[in-house]
Amino acid sequence: MKKVLITGVSGQVGQAIYRILSRSNSYELFLTNRTPNIEHNIEELDISDERAVETIIDRIMPDIIINCAAFTAVDLCESEEDRAYEINALGPKYLAIAAERAGAVLVHLSSDYVFDGNALKPYIESDSTTPISAYGRTKLAGEAFVKENCKKYFILRPAWVYGQGKNFVKTMVRLAESGKDIRVVSDQIGSPTSAIEIARVISFLVKTESYGIYHSTCEGSCSWYDFTMEIMKLAGKDVKVSPITTSEYPTAAKRPMYSVLENKALRERHNYVMKDWKEAFKEYWEKKE
Numbered sequence: 001m002k003k004v005l006i007t008g009v010s011g012q013v014g015q016a017i018y019r020i021l022s023r024s025n026s027y028e029l030f031l032t033n034r035t036p037n038i039e040h041n042i043e044e045l046d047i048s049d050e051r052a053v054e055t056i057i058d059r060i061m062p063d064i065i066i067n068c069a070a071f072t073a074v075d076l077c078e079s080e081e082d083r084a085y086e087i088n089a090l091g092p093k094y095l096a097i098a099a100e101r102a103g104a105v106l107v108h109l110s111s112d113y114v115f116d117g118n119a120l121k122p123y124i125e126s127d128s129t130t131p132i133s134a135y136g137r138t139k140l141a142g143e144a145f146v147k148e149n150c151k152k153y154f155i156l157r158p159a160w161v162y163g164q165g166k167n168f169v170k171t172m173v174r175l176a177e178s179g180k181d182i183r184v185v186s187d188q189i190g191s192p193t194s195a196i197e198i199a200r201v202i203s204f205l206v207k208t209e210s211y212g213i214y215h216s217t218c219e220g221s222c223s224w225y226d227f228t229m230e231i232m233k234l235a236g237k238d239v240k241v242s243p244i245t246t247s248e249y250p251t252a253a254k255r256p257m258y259s260v261l262e263n264k265a266l267r268e269r270h271n272y273v274m275k276d277w278k279e280a281f282k283e284y285w286e287k288k289e
């Protein structure tokens with residue numbers, strides 16, 4: 001049985017990976033989060049606390065560490081970049097150093113925000129990275145620390161994630177239920193990706209030794225407006241949704257306009273194809289996971 005330490009297990013991807021791995025008899029899971037939860041057997045671990053990271057990894061000696069913890073409030077990262085750096089860059093660094101010492105595999109979640117979004121075709125893993133936000137800068141620094149400090153790593157770059165917890169889907173449904181007209185940007189393009197699809201990729205990759213960077217987004221792409229229309233369709237909400245431009249919806253952080261990633265490494269190295277975004281969203285909607 002392999003020992004797996006999950007950080008940030010209470011988040012969207014953390015919960016999904018827990019659900020997938022706990023169905024297998026091959027893993028003994030150690031659950032951690034910044035906010036502990038005794039009822040759910042979740043131990044406290046703040047990944048930006050170097051000593052705490054060292055202590056728990058030296059105690060458990062995991063075979064696999066899956067880092068789902070991050071400072072994901074993209075706009076807040078602009079005003080709190082130092083804190084974001086501690087969690088999104090130094091946290092993975094401490095995990096990578098401890099993983100190397102323990103001989104563990106580190107799975108780290110990065111982001112599409114490492115790219116600037118000016119491309120005209122889907123980004124592949126080897127494309128140059130030029131983040132345009134504090135969040136993106138801190139996530140890219142996290143990737144660099146992982147690569148520098150441990151040999152056995154998988155860095156996944158998902159995008160537009162939804163799962164259990166707060167997310168875009170729930171916000172749109174809540175807005176629809178409030179009866180207000182909804183205005184959604186239609187000029188940012190990406191690939192909505194379910195947390196469970198990301199968890200399936202992780203569960204697949206950890207059975208291999210094919211380390212490296214993996215784009216891991218659902219197939220196909222759309223705008224936030226298109227995604228909202230799909231949400232309303234499945235939710236059976238007949239409300240007015242108006243497309244707007246990014247300039248009509250100013251935010252603290254700049255977002256990549258074109259955030260489509262090609263899962264080249266998954267496809268070429270493993271012949272692994274993630275679900276189309278509409279199919280994955282339908283599955284999420286029906287199972288609510």
Ligand SMILES: NC(=O)c1ccc[n+]([C@@H]2O[C@H](COP(=O)([O-])OP(=O)(O)OC[C@H]3O[C@@H](n4cnc5c(N)ncnc54)[C@H](OP(=O)(O)O)[C@@H]3O)[C@@H](O)[C@H]2O)c1
Pocket residue numbers: 007008009010011012013014033034035045046047048067068069070071072087091109110111112139157158159160161162165
């Ligand atoms: N959401 C997206 O659209 C998206 C897109 C691309 C990439 N990603 C990446 O995918 C990964 C998972 O994202 P997600 O959507 O699952 O995030 P999420 O739902 O925001 O969950 C993040 C989790 O990390 C925990 N956490 C925050 N700071 C921590 C710390 N210092 N130490 C330990 N735990 C901490 C949070 O706990 P509390 O709730 O107690 O704060 C929460 O449980 C992240 O690396 C993120 O950058 C996400």
